[in-house]
Amino acid sequence: MESLGVLLTFPMNPYLEEELSRRCKVFRLWQSPPERRQEFIRSNAPAIRAIVGNAYVGADAATIDALPNLEIVASFSVGLDKVDLHKCRERGIRVTNTPDVLTEDVADLAIGLAIALLRRICQADRYVRSGEWDKKGDYRLTTRFSGKTIGIIGLGRIGMAVAKRAEGFGCPISYYSRSEKPNTNYKYYSNLIDLAANCNVLIVACPLTEETRHIVNREVLDALGSKGVLVNIGRGPHVDEPELVAALREGRLGGAALDVYENEPHVPEELFGMDNVVLVPHVGSGTNETRKEMADLVLGNLEAHVMNKPLLTPVV
Amino acid sequence: MLPVLTSHHLNLMMSDSDRPQLILLRPTREVVMEPLSARFQLLKPWESPLPRDRFFAAHAARARALLVTGLARVDAPLLDALPALRFVITNSVGVDHIDLAECARRGVAVANAGSVYTTDVADYAVGLLVDVLRHVTASNRYVRLGLWPSRGDYPLGFKLRGKRVGIVGLGSIGSEVAKRLEAFSCFISYFSRKRKPSVTYTYFPSVCDLAVASDVLVVTCALTDETYHIIDSDVMSALGKEDGIIINVGRGPLIDEVELVKRLKYGEIAGAGLDVFEYEPIVPKEFFYMDNVVLSHHVAVLTHEAASDLVQLIMANLEAFFSDKPLLSPVSICSL
Numbered sequence: 001m002e003s004l005g006v007l008l009t010f011p012m013n014p015y016l017e018e019e020l021s022r023r024c025k026v027f028r029l030w031q032s033p034p035e036r037r038q039e040f041i042r043s044n045a046p047a048i049r050a051i052v053g054n055a056y057v058g059a060d061a062a063t064i065d066a067l068p069n070l071e072i073v074a075s076f077s078v079g080l081d082k083v084d085l086h087k088c089r090e091r092g093i094r095v096t097n098t099p100d101v102l103t104e105d106v107a108d109l110a111i112g113l114a115i116a117l118l119r120r121i122c123q124a125d126r127y128v129r130s131g132e133w134d135k136k137g138d139y140r141l142t143t144r145f146s147g148k149t150i151g152i153i154g155l156g157r158i159g160m161a162v163a164k165r166a167e168g169f170g171c172p173i174s175y176y177s178r179s180e181k182p183n184t185n186y187k188y189y190s191n192l193i194d195l196a197a198n199c200n201v202l203i204v205a206c207p208l209t210e211e212t213r214h215i216v217n218r219e220v221l222d223a224l225g226s227k228g229v230l231v232n233i234g235r236g237p238h239v240d241e242p243e244l245v246a247a248l249r250e251g252r253l254g255g256a257a258l259d260v261y262e263n264e265p266h267v268p269e270e271l272f273g274m275d276n277v278v279l280v281p282h283v284g285s286g287t288n289e290t291r292k293e294m295a296d297l298v299l300g301n302l303e304a305h306v307m308n309k310p311l312l313t314p315v316v
Numbered sequence: 317m318l319p320v321l322t323s324h325h326l327n328l329m330m331s332d333s334d335r336p337q338l339i340l341l342r343p344t345r346e347v348v349m350e351p352l353s354a355r356f357q358l359l360k361p362w363e364s365p366l367p368r369d370r371f372f373a374a375h376a377a378r379a380r381a382l383l384v385t386g387l388a389r390v391d392a393p394l395l396d397a398l399p400a401l402r403f404v405i406t407n408s409v410g411v412d413h414i415d416l417a418e419c420a421r422r423g424v425a426v427a428n429a430g431s432v433y434t435t436d437v438a439d440y441a442v443g444l445l446v447d448v449l450r451h452v453t454a455s456n457r458y459v460r461l462g463l464w465p466s467r468g469d470y471p472l473g474f475k476l477r478g479k480r481v482g483i484v485g486l487g488s489i490g491s492e493v494a495k496r497l498e499a500f501s502c503f504i505s506y507f508s509r510k511r512k513p514s515v516t517y518t519y520f521p522s523v524c525d526l527a528v529a530s531d532v533l534v535v536t537c538a539l540t541d542e543t544y545h546i547i548d549s550d551v552m553s554a555l556g557k558e559d560g561i562i563i564n565v566g567r568g569p570l571i572d573e574v575e576l577v578k579r580l581k582y583g584e585i586a587g588a589g590l591d592v593f594e595y596e597p598i599v600p601k602e603f604f605y606m607d608n609v610v611l612s613h614h615v616a617v618l619t620h621e622a623a624s625d626l627v628q629l630i631m632a633n634l635e636a637f638f639s640d641k642p643l644l645s646p647v648s649i650c651s652l
Contacts, residue, residue, distance in 0.1 A: 105450075108476045108500055112446030119619075121443055122456045124612035129604045133613045134597040141347075144621040145439045168499035169439065265464040272460045279459040280452060281470050287450070289475040 001306050005047035007067070009057035012076050016295035020052065024302070029057065041066045050074060050305075052298055055235075055282065056264060058082025064091065072305045074298045077285075078102055080315060081208035081235055088316050095316035096301040100157065101293040102285035106205075107161035109284050110233045111169075113257035114150075114201050117229055117278045118143040146170050151199030153192065153215065154206025155181050158233070162203055174199055177206075192216075196223035201231060208235035216240065221247040229255040229276075233284050236262040245270050248277065259284050336638050337379040339372075339398065344385040344407070347623050351631060352383070372397045381637060383407070383630065390414040395422055403637045405630055409433055410567060412539045416649045427633045430645030431488055432625040433617040438492035440616035441534055441565045444589030445481075445497075447610045448561055449474045454607045474559060477501040482530030484523055484546065485537025485566070486512060493534055505529060523547070527554035532561045539567035547571040552579050559586045565616045568594040577602045580609065591616045 004024040008017065011030060020026045027048060032040040041048075041063060048067050051059045054076040061084045064070060072094040073083055080097055088095050116122055120142045127138055150166045152159045152175040163173045163186060174187040176195040181188070189195035192215065196202055202224050206212050216230065216239040224230060230253065232239055241262045247253035248271070255276035261267050264282055271277050285294065300312045338356035343349070352358060359379060361371040372379075376398055384390055384406040395401060395418055404419060405427045419426050447453050450473040458470055479502045483490040486506040494504045494517060505518040507526040512519070520526035523546055527533060533555055537543055547562065547570055555562070562585065564571055573594040579585040580602075587608035593599050596614060603609050632644050 104477050104501065105475060108446060109450055109452075111500075112443065112450055112452050115439055115443030116447060116452050116456075119440055119443055119615075121440075121447055121610065121612060122453045124615055125453045125610050126457075128599055128611040128613050131601075131604075133599065137597070138613070139615065139618055141345075141618050141620045141623055142615070144436055144619040145443075146435045165496075165499045168496045265468075267459055267464065269462075272462075278452065278456050280455045281459050281464045283450065283455055283470055283473065286470070286472050287475040288472045291472060 001303060004049055004302065004306055005044070005069075006050045006052055006302070007041070007044070007048045007063075009051065009053040009059075012052075012054045012056075013291050013295050015292055016052070016076065016298060019295065019299055023299075024050075038062075038066070045069070050302055052076060052302075053082060055079055055082065059088075060084055061087050064088065064093070072096070072302065074301045074305075076294055076298055079208060079235055081237070085316055093316070094305060094311060094314060096298070096311055096313050097315055098285075098294040098297045099313055101297060102290050103157045103161050105287050105290045106158050106233050106284040107165055109259060109280075110158075110162045110203050110205070110231055111165045113231050113233070113259065113278055113280070114203070114229070115145045117231070117255050117257040117276070118145045118148070118201075120275065122278055123275050147172075148200040149174060149198065151175065151189075151195045151202045152186075153177075153195070153202065153204045153238075154212075154234070155184070155186070156205065156207070159203075159205040162205055171201075192220055193223045196220045196228065197225075199224070199228065201229050203231045204234035204238045206234060206238070208237055213237050214240045216244070218243040218247070221253050224253060226251055226254050228253065229257070231257045233259045236260040236264060241268060248274055336381065336634075337376065338634065339376055339379050339382040339401075341382070341384060341388040342386045344383075345623065347620075348385075348407070348627050348630070351627055355631065356381075356634065369397045376400075381405070381634060384414070387413040390419070392418045395419070395424065403427070403634075405633050407626055407630065410538055411647050412567070414647075416647070420649060425637065425643060426647045427637075427643045427645045428647045429626055430629055432629055433622055434488045434492055436619045436622050437489045437536070437565050437616045438496060440591065440612075441489070441493045441536065441563055441589075442496045444563050444565070444591065444610055444612075445532060445534065445561070446476065448563070448587045448589045448608070449476060449479075451607075453610045457607075478503065479532055480505065480530045481532045481534060482506065482520070482526040483517075484526065484533055484535045484570075485543075486515065486517070487536065487538070489565070490534070490536040491515075493536060502532075523551050524554045527551045527560075530555060531559055532563065535562065535564040535566045535570050537566055537570065539569055544569050545572045547576075549575045552576065552585060556584060558583065561585070561587045561589070563589040565591045568592040568596055573600060580606055 001023045006024045007027045009029045027044050045067050049069050049071045051073045053059050059073045064087050074096045078097050078099045146169040150171045150173050155175045155177045176189045176192045245268050257278040259280050304311050335357040339359045359376050361368045364371045378400045381403045403425050409429050455470040481502045483506040486508045507520050507523045577600050589610045591612045636643050
């Protein structure tokens with residue numbers, strides 16, 4: 001793969017970066033300051049045949065247009081909302097992602113976030129660390145997780161894995177999807193407002209597309225209501241973030257646990273002071289084991305491409 | 317037209333002698349006290365200027381039932397001060413604060429909270445485990461300190477699939493924890509006083525053996541003389557390695573806390589999720605400097621749902637006692 005010039009968009013994984021450096025010629029996009037990036041891309045364009053991007057920095061239309069020799073975009077993510085798929089199809093550029101290997105980590109986190117939120121684990125930890133416990137006891141009652149109705153937006157791989165875990169807690173499962181899935185016992189809603197109105201914990205697990213942008217809007221949040229909570233393990237833009245902050249501020253929504261935000265790494269600071277909110281920094285696939293598997297998938301796809309073999313996880 | 321009588325009116329009309337007396341040692345939640353005060357004449361020593369024993373002599377000489385909350389001690393001196401007492405009900409599952417032998421000697425029946433807390437404690441144990449492995453609380457703190465934009469992504473956590481989880485005490489809580497973790501593709505083993513033939517999990521006859529074969533220990537057993545410091549230095553060495561995690565939702569004294577602090581400080585244990593502490597509410601300050609521990613103030617049982625279930629169970633046990641029917645959640649020395 002030594003002749004493969006790879007534009008690496010972000011320092012996403014030390015092992016991946018090391019392997020790419022060993023085996024290919026790597027151009028590190030983040031090492032040039034933002035105002036010089038166009039220039040950096042233009043001057044290295046002839047050599048660049050591949051892009052490795054992630055959930056933060058992908059391959060948008062402008063970047064693709066600037067790279068006439070681009071053959072493949074291998075994303076270090078399962079979500080492809082940061083890759084201009086239309087343009088890739090037009091130009092015959094291959095696109096791969098990292099499905100399956102991160103499914104369980106994301107589903108594990110969804111349940112962990114839901115429990116942490118309902119049971120106020122983060123707030124309890126803060127309370128103990130404040131040293132206040134031996135001065136006064138604060139024994140507020142929280143909300144049980146087991147048995148709560150879980151509403152899943154998108155019953156794909158991640159949605160199914162979330163459902164399987166929630167079933168272990170005796171949670172009834174309902175879902176909203178473009179179409180009903182055969183062979184599940186889960187309750188299907190063809191309308192997201194109805195799903196939100198009839199569940200306690202609404203979990204976002206669908207891909208981000210033009211149709212699903214802001215799918216969780218003010219109406220959905222109001223339907224979920226002051227006794228309902230939102231868990232977002234999808235993409236920030238799935239949720240109308242200012243509406244979410246307003247709903248929380250005004251008590252129209254019971255709580256939210258978020259792994260993703262509209263403008264990462266920036267998180268609305270108003271949320272920092274709220275006890276009914278859990279905020280984690282896009283850690284859905286953030287385990288040592290999974291990131292290595294994701295990296296191996298990226299490397300495997302690039303290698304297959306270079307050797308003219310079938311790609312491992314092609315999307316385009 | 318006759319006036320409508322509400323239960324409030326009935327309570328006012330019922331003289332104290334119609335309502336059985338129920339002693340409380342400490343105030344407890346309104347959600348518990350309110351229904352009890354509707355049905356029983358509550359004796360509240362803390363509201364009296366008299367010292368407790370004088371209060372009992374003056375007001376509780378014929379009181380037959382006692383509700384213990386907050387793990388207040390029920391010992392021989394207390395029992396001496398309540399000669400008519402024949403029933404003690406505690407709002408906890410653990411009864412290490414009750415001298416069962418003394419109660420048995422005096423013909424005092426004891427009931428506990430049965431299984432009202434099982435679900436919530438199991439949920440909490442799983443929540444702590446995911447939190448420790450995936451840094452939920454620590455990275456939430458990181459975000460709220462505004463560090464994500466400046467310091468970048470949070471360090472990676474650890475996958476749950478394939479983790480070998482050792483349950484210390486496979487009682488009702490331990491079993492519910494195991495059932496939940498199976499859906500996360502964890503491998504479950506356990507230590508218990510006796511092997512459970514109906515269970516498919518791998519049994520280990522000692523906690524050390526369990527620890528050697530585990531990545532995570534979840535402590536869910538009762539505190540007794542035998543289980544004091546059941547998680548000791550040897551067990552921690554056996555668990556050891558760099559990714560050993562301990563979750564405790566049982567009682568603080570189940571773990572040698574001084575030893576645990578030391579092991580965490582020197583990186584010999586990878587992390588811990590602790591809802592209970594040896595000398596709570598005193599918590600070793602060393603924990604406050606650790607990002608790989610999650611701490612809570614003995615809250616695993618505290619949900620609205622459990623409180624409601626508890627009230628129902630307390631009422632049902634008291635009704636049973638006062639009508640000479642079998643208790644719903646009796647405890648005896650033999651059942652430990």
